[in-house]
Amino acid sequence: MKKIIPTLLLALLIIACATTNTTDAAHTDKESKTKSLDTVRIANDSLEYEIIIIEPGFQSWLVTQPPRGYYIQKVLENRNLFSVQEYNRRVLDSRYNRTNLYEQQIDYQPGIDYGYEVNYLLFNYFEFFEETYNQKLR
Structure with missing residues (x-):
């Protein structure tokens, strides 16, 4: 049980970081599309x-x-x-x-x-x- 909780927290941290990067990339894509429209x-x-x-x-x-x-x-x-x-x-x-x-x-x-x-x-x-x-x- 002691090893499962830290492993689970690490997995959640990695997923959270990956989600943030995806959001930043989506924001950059949206910004780039807006600039190309202008x-x-x-x-x-x-x-x-x-x-x-x-x-x-x-x-x-x-x-x-x-x-x-x-x-x-x-x-x-x-x-x-x-x-x-x-x-x-x-x-x-x-x-x-x-x-x-x-x-x-x-x-x-x-x-x-x-x-x-x-x-x-x-x-x-x-x-x-x-x-x-x-x-x-x-």
Whole structure:
């Protein structure tokens, strides 16, 4: 009897540890799925243009915005050009480096047709960015 109780306790301890690891793995899988759901990738391989937005909450926010086709492409291009210029200026300005919001420049050039989808997502990302982080790019 004296040997059964410690053996039983050891077995329960091992099972408890294994259960905790499974829960942690399930939590990590859920976190990874959530992050992948918040990643938007639009690519046009023939034109070599790509936009990848990795921002928690962007997908759910995007569905609350005006649908594709609400704005014409020229309006989106004009707004994006101005927003990208201001965003890139802040990337290079040391006053904004402390916030970690402006980490990498965006390569968006006037005169290049990126297509409607890229312009639509970039436009909405800037709207989301301004609203979420209380930043004004315009």
